Amino acid sequence: xxxxxxxSLDLESNDQFKRSLMxxxxxxxYRLKYxxxxxxxxxxxxxxxxxSYYYLALIINSSFKKYIGVNASEGEIAYVALHLSVAVxxxxxxxxxxxxxxxxxxxxxxxxVKLQENFPDVTFIHCSMNDxxxxxKCKYIISTVELNTDKPYVQVNPLLMEVDVQKIRTLLRxxxxxxxxxxxxxTVKVFHEQIDKIQILQEMSNYLRxxxxxxxxxxxxxxxxxxxxxTEVGDGIILTHGxxxxxxxxxxxxxxxxxxxxxxxxxxxxxxxxAVAKTDAKNVMQMNWLYKMLSNMEIVNKIRECKKDxxxxxxxxxxxxxx
Numbered sequence: 001x002x003x004x005x006x007x008s009l010d011l012e013s014n015d016q017f018k019r020s021l022m023x024x025x026x027x028x029x030y031r032l033k034y035x036x037x038x039x040x041x042x043x044x045x046x047x048x049x050x051x052s053y054y055y056l057a058l059i060i061n062s063s064f065k066k067y068i069g070v071n072a073s074e075g076e077i078a079y080v081a082l083h084l085s086v087a088v089x090x091x092x093x094x095x096x097x098x099x100x101x102x103x104x105x106x107x108x109x110x111x112x113v114k115l116q117e118n119f120p121d122v123t124f125i126h127c128s129m130n131d132x133x134x135x136x137k138c139k140y141i142i143s144t145v146e147l148n149t150d151k152p153y154v155q156v157n158p159l160l161m162e163v164d165v166q167k168i169r170t171l172l173r174x175x176x177x178x179x180x181x182x183x184x185x186x187t188v189k190v191f192h193e194q195i196d197k198i199q200i201l202q203e204m205s206n207y208l209r210x211x212x213x214x215x216x217x218x219x220x221x222x223x224x225x226x227x228x229x230x231t232e233v234g235d236g237i238i239l240t241h242g243x244x245x246x247x248x249x250x251x252x253x254x255x256x257x258x259x260x261x262x263x264x265x266x267x268x269x270x271x272x273x274x275a276v277a278k279t280d281a282k283n284v285m286q287m288n289w290l291y292k293m294l295s296n297m298e299i300v301n302k303i304r305e306c307k308k309d310x311x312x313x314x315x316x317x318x319x320x321x322x323x
Contacts, residue, residue, distance in 0.1 A: 040075030053081040096123045098138035114160040187253040188313045204253040204273045213251035218242040241274035250280045289320045
């Protein structure tokens with residue numbers, strides 16, 4: 001890819017990035033070929049907050065011009081920029097963990113599958129106890145046998161029981177590059193313009209989807225949840241969510257409205273959307289800081305005073321460390 005010549009990042013080997021980009025580009029090519037315009041409500045925000053990715057994404061224009069004879073619009077380019085920003089962030093936060101299992105190929109494969117199901121954002125490298133080169137690349141080690149090593153490691157049952165999953169979570173939480181709060185700049189937003197309830201829910205679902213946290217069906221689940229009962233929690237706050245089966249990894253989206261709206265019976269201006277993976281559903285303490293924050297009106301009012309996405313993000317980070 002041209003991107004690896006501009007920045008030192010190999011996106012060619014990032015399968016998740018290639019899949020998500022391909023899913024986006026297929027309908028893009030159709031729209032461009034038949035002169036259909038795509039409205040991108042996030043265009044100005046993307047050009048401002050993700051300027052470097054936006055200009056990097058402009059390199060695809062030459063490919064569109066070469067193969068279908070038209071240039072991509074700014075709106076199309078902006079969506080590609082978001083895909084690039086996600087890929088770059090994932091590369092920065094990437095964690096590699098060595099897996100040592102000496103019980104045969106079958107057991108190793110089973111362990112690999114169960115590890116990936118529980119920790120989709122971690123790369124697991126299977127190696128032997130004597131493979132010093134591979135072990136050196138990894139910050140942590142998961143082993144089915146006792147090891148004599150200076151690296152942080154946990155010994156687990158080859159069948160990976162629930163207690164083993166919790167041990168691994170504890171190990172990985174020591175790494176500051178793993179987001180303990182389950183949100184990022186990409187899932188925090190200030191809406192300066194007037195916007196309605198459905199638009200808000202759709203935009204927030206899109207942020208979570210662009211981060212790779214949820215499937216396209218997640219938004220549908222959010223709407224069903226809204227119809228099941230009130231998501232108003234008082235003090236102008238909404239706490240809504242989708243269904244576990246549409247969540248790939250736990251993530252939270254936040255948005256503040258400059259123009260409050262009536263949600264169901266109350267006027268609201270602060271919306272929190274939860275995407276909780278099934279593997280995290282039992283661990284309610286993981287969200288403890290969030291519930292404390294929502295009941296702390298000093299913090300909520302501080303968020304209401306924020307004018308930019310980054311200000312809210314920094315306020316949330318600070319709150320999550322204290323609560």
